Amino acid sequence: MGQGTQALRLARAGHTVTGLESDAEMLRVAREALADEPAGIRERVRLIEGDGLETGVHFLPGSFDVVLxxxxxxxxxxxxxxxxxxxxxxxxxxxxxxxxxxxxxxxxxxxxxxxxxxxxxxxxxxxxxxxxxxxxxxxxxxxxxxxxxxxxxxxxxxxxxxxxxxxxxxxxxxxxxxxxxxxxxxxxxxxxxxxxxxxxxxxxxxxxxx
Incomplete structure:
Protein backbone atom coordinates (compact mmCIF):
# COMPACT_ATOMS: atom_id res chain seq x y z
CA MET A 1 0.00 0.00 0.00
CA GLY A 2 3.03 2.28 -0.02
CA GLN A 3 2.60 5.34 2.19
CA GLY A 4 -1.14 4.76 2.47
CA THR A 5 -2.51 7.55 0.27
CA GLN A 6 -5.24 5.46 -1.35
CA ALA A 7 -5.97 3.54 1.87
CA LEU A 8 -6.70 6.80 3.71
CA ARG A 9 -8.89 8.13 0.91
CA LEU A 10 -10.94 4.94 0.99
CA ALA A 11 -11.29 5.11 4.78
CA ARG A 12 -12.41 8.74 4.57
CA ALA A 13 -15.06 7.61 2.09
CA GLY A 14 -16.43 5.20 4.70
CA HIS A 15 -14.76 1.92 3.75
CA THR A 16 -13.07 -0.48 6.15
CA VAL A 17 -9.51 -0.85 4.88
CA THR A 18 -6.62 -3.23 5.48
CA GLY A 19 -3.22 -2.15 4.15
CA LEU A 20 -0.35 -4.57 3.54
CA GLU A 21 3.19 -3.16 3.14
CA SER A 22 6.60 -4.86 3.33
CA ASP A 23 8.77 -1.74 3.57
CA ALA A 24 9.19 -0.59 7.17
CA GLU A 25 9.79 3.05 6.23
CA MET A 26 6.69 3.22 4.04
CA LEU A 27 4.70 1.63 6.84
CA ARG A 28 6.02 4.21 9.31
CA VAL A 29 4.91 7.06 7.05
CA ALA A 30 1.48 5.48 6.64
CA ARG A 31 1.06 5.06 10.39
CA GLU A 32 2.04 8.67 11.00
CA ALA A 33 -0.48 9.86 8.42
CA LEU A 34 -3.17 7.65 9.95
CA ALA A 35 -2.43 9.03 13.43
CA ASP A 36 -3.42 12.51 12.20
CA GLU A 37 -6.87 11.34 11.11
CA PRO A 38 -10.04 11.60 13.26
CA ALA A 39 -10.82 8.64 15.49
CA GLY A 40 -13.66 7.43 13.27
CA ILE A 41 -11.31 7.06 10.32
CA ARG A 42 -8.50 5.50 12.37
CA GLU A 43 -10.93 2.81 13.53
CA ARG A 44 -11.60 1.79 9.94
CA VAL A 45 -7.94 1.18 9.01
CA ARG A 46 -5.71 -1.77 9.88
CA LEU A 47 -2.05 -1.65 8.75
CA ILE A 48 -0.02 -4.85 8.49
CA GLU A 49 3.67 -5.37 7.77
CA GLY A 50 3.93 -8.18 5.24
CA ASP A 51 4.76 -9.23 1.68
CA GLY A 52 2.20 -9.30 -1.10
CA LEU A 53 3.53 -12.70 -2.12
CA GLU A 54 2.54 -14.11 1.27
CA THR A 55 -1.10 -13.05 1.60
CA GLY A 56 -2.04 -16.55 2.73
CA VAL A 57 -0.07 -15.96 5.95
CA HIS A 58 -2.21 -12.97 6.90
CA PHE A 59 -5.69 -13.50 5.41
CA LEU A 60 -8.28 -16.24 5.06
CA PRO A 61 -9.79 -17.00 1.64
CA GLY A 62 -12.69 -14.74 0.75
CA SER A 63 -11.76 -12.07 3.29
CA PHE A 64 -12.37 -8.98 1.13
CA ASP A 65 -14.96 -7.52 -1.23
CA VAL A 66 -12.28 -5.49 -3.04
CA VAL A 67 -8.53 -5.99 -3.38
CA LEU A 68 -6.37 -3.21 -4.82
Missing part, protein backbone atom coordinates in the same frame (compact mmCIF):
# COMPACT_ATOMS: atom_id res chain seq x y z
CA UNK A 69 -2.92 -3.83 -6.30
CA UNK A 70 -1.90 -0.47 -7.76
CA UNK A 71 1.65 0.27 -8.91
CA UNK A 72 3.04 -2.97 -7.49
CA UNK A 73 3.27 -5.61 -10.22
CA UNK A 74 6.06 -3.75 -12.02
CA UNK A 75 8.34 -4.61 -9.09
CA UNK A 76 7.43 -8.33 -9.15
CA UNK A 77 9.39 -10.45 -11.62
CA UNK A 78 6.96 -13.39 -11.56
CA UNK A 79 3.54 -11.83 -10.85
CA UNK A 80 1.28 -14.85 -11.40
CA UNK A 81 1.77 -16.21 -7.87
CA UNK A 82 0.96 -12.83 -6.33
CA UNK A 83 -2.14 -12.42 -8.48
CA UNK A 84 -3.39 -15.89 -7.53
CA UNK A 85 -2.94 -14.99 -3.85
CA UNK A 86 -4.85 -11.75 -4.30
CA UNK A 87 -7.72 -13.48 -6.09
CA UNK A 88 -7.87 -16.06 -3.29
CA UNK A 89 -8.67 -13.27 -0.82
CA UNK A 90 -11.76 -12.16 -2.76
CA UNK A 91 -15.26 -13.05 -1.65
CA UNK A 92 -17.57 -14.32 -4.43
CA UNK A 93 -18.35 -11.40 -6.70
CA UNK A 94 -15.39 -9.47 -5.27
CA UNK A 95 -13.36 -7.04 -7.36
CA UNK A 96 -9.62 -7.28 -8.06
CA UNK A 97 -8.30 -3.87 -9.17
CA UNK A 98 -4.89 -3.76 -10.86
CA UNK A 99 -2.93 -0.72 -12.00
CA UNK A 100 0.07 -1.71 -14.14
CA UNK A 101 2.51 -0.20 -16.61
CA UNK A 102 1.31 -0.82 -20.16
CA UNK A 103 3.82 -3.13 -21.82
CA UNK A 104 2.31 -2.47 -25.26
CA UNK A 105 3.08 1.27 -25.06
CA UNK A 106 6.59 1.47 -23.59
CA UNK A 107 7.86 3.41 -26.61
CA UNK A 108 5.35 6.23 -26.14
CA UNK A 109 7.05 8.23 -23.37
CA UNK A 110 10.57 8.24 -24.85
CA UNK A 111 9.15 8.66 -28.35
CA UNK A 112 7.13 11.77 -27.51
CA UNK A 113 10.23 13.13 -25.74
CA UNK A 114 12.38 12.60 -28.84
CA UNK A 115 14.54 9.91 -27.20
CA UNK A 116 14.62 7.73 -30.29
CA UNK A 117 17.16 5.14 -29.11
CA UNK A 118 15.12 4.34 -26.00
CA UNK A 119 11.91 4.35 -28.01
CA UNK A 120 13.26 1.87 -30.55
CA UNK A 121 14.60 -0.42 -27.82
CA UNK A 122 11.24 -0.38 -26.04
CA UNK A 123 9.50 -2.26 -28.85
CA UNK A 124 11.36 -5.46 -27.99
CA UNK A 125 11.23 -5.62 -24.20
CA UNK A 126 8.93 -5.52 -21.18
CA UNK A 127 11.56 -3.75 -19.05
CA UNK A 128 11.85 -0.01 -18.55
CA UNK A 129 13.48 2.53 -16.25
CA UNK A 130 10.95 4.25 -14.04
CA UNK A 131 11.07 7.78 -12.65
CA UNK A 132 12.89 6.53 -9.56
CA UNK A 133 15.70 5.29 -11.79
CA UNK A 134 14.84 1.63 -11.16
CA UNK A 135 14.67 -1.00 -13.89
CA UNK A 136 11.26 -2.63 -13.58
CA UNK A 137 8.83 -4.52 -15.81
CA UNK A 138 5.58 -3.84 -17.62
CA UNK A 139 2.51 -6.00 -18.24
CA UNK A 140 0.50 -6.57 -21.38
CA UNK A 141 -3.29 -6.52 -21.56
CA UNK A 142 -3.60 -9.88 -23.31
CA UNK A 143 -1.32 -11.62 -20.82
CA UNK A 144 -3.14 -10.25 -17.79
CA UNK A 145 -6.51 -11.09 -19.33
CA UNK A 146 -5.41 -14.72 -19.62
CA UNK A 147 -3.99 -14.72 -16.08
CA UNK A 148 -7.18 -13.30 -14.57
CA UNK A 149 -9.26 -15.94 -16.34
CA UNK A 150 -6.95 -18.63 -14.96
CA UNK A 151 -7.32 -17.49 -11.34
CA UNK A 152 -11.12 -17.32 -11.45
CA UNK A 153 -11.31 -13.51 -11.51
CA UNK A 154 -11.91 -12.86 -15.22
CA UNK A 155 -11.51 -9.39 -16.68
CA UNK A 156 -14.69 -7.34 -16.28
CA UNK A 157 -13.51 -3.93 -17.51
CA UNK A 158 -10.27 -2.09 -18.28
CA UNK A 159 -9.17 1.49 -18.78
CA UNK A 160 -6.17 3.47 -19.91
CA UNK A 161 -4.55 5.90 -17.46
CA UNK A 162 -2.31 8.86 -18.40
CA UNK A 163 -2.78 8.98 -22.15
CA UNK A 164 -2.11 12.70 -22.62
CA UNK A 165 -0.21 13.64 -19.44
CA UNK A 166 2.42 10.91 -19.06
CA UNK A 167 5.15 13.26 -20.29
CA UNK A 168 4.55 15.64 -17.38
CA UNK A 169 6.81 15.56 -14.32
CA UNK A 170 5.37 14.46 -11.00
CA UNK A 171 6.63 17.78 -9.59
CA UNK A 172 4.73 20.00 -12.01
CA UNK A 173 2.37 22.48 -10.38
CA UNK A 174 -1.29 21.65 -10.89
CA UNK A 175 -3.22 24.05 -13.14
CA UNK A 176 -6.16 26.13 -11.96
CA UNK A 177 -9.32 24.20 -11.11
CA UNK A 178 -11.13 24.86 -14.38
CA UNK A 179 -8.13 23.78 -16.44
CA UNK A 180 -7.58 20.72 -14.25
CA UNK A 181 -11.21 19.72 -14.80
CA UNK A 182 -10.66 19.79 -18.57
CA UNK A 183 -7.44 17.75 -18.26
CA UNK A 184 -9.17 15.10 -16.16
CA UNK A 185 -12.19 15.04 -18.50
CA UNK A 186 -9.91 14.45 -21.50
CA UNK A 187 -7.96 11.74 -19.67
CA UNK A 188 -11.17 10.05 -18.52
CA UNK A 189 -12.60 10.05 -22.05
CA UNK A 190 -9.37 8.75 -23.57
CA UNK A 191 -9.08 6.07 -20.90
CA UNK A 192 -12.43 4.62 -21.95
CA UNK A 193 -12.04 4.98 -25.73
CA UNK A 194 -10.13 2.96 -28.31
CA UNK A 195 -7.53 3.43 -29.69
CA UNK A 196 -6.42 5.99 -27.08
CA UNK A 197 -6.64 3.73 -24.04
CA UNK A 198 -4.37 1.17 -25.70
CA UNK A 199 -1.43 3.61 -25.79
CA UNK A 200 -1.89 4.94 -22.24
CA UNK A 201 1.11 4.72 -19.93
CA UNK A 202 -0.83 2.65 -17.40
CA UNK A 203 -3.65 0.12 -17.55
CA UNK A 204 -6.37 -0.23 -14.93
CA UNK A 205 -7.86 -3.73 -15.03
CA UNK A 206 -10.86 -4.92 -13.00
CA UNK A 207 -11.38 -8.65 -12.51
CA UNK A 208 -14.42 -10.10 -10.75
CA UNK A 209 -14.32 -13.29 -8.71
CA UNK A 210 -16.69 -15.95 -10.01
Missing amino acids: CHGVLMYVQEPDAMLAGLARMLAPGGLLSLLVRNGDALAMRPGTAGDWDTALAAFDTDAYTNRLGLTVRADRLDDLTATLAGIAAPLHAWYGVRTFTDHMSNDVELPAAAELDRVLAAEDRAGRTDPYRRVAALLHLCGVRG
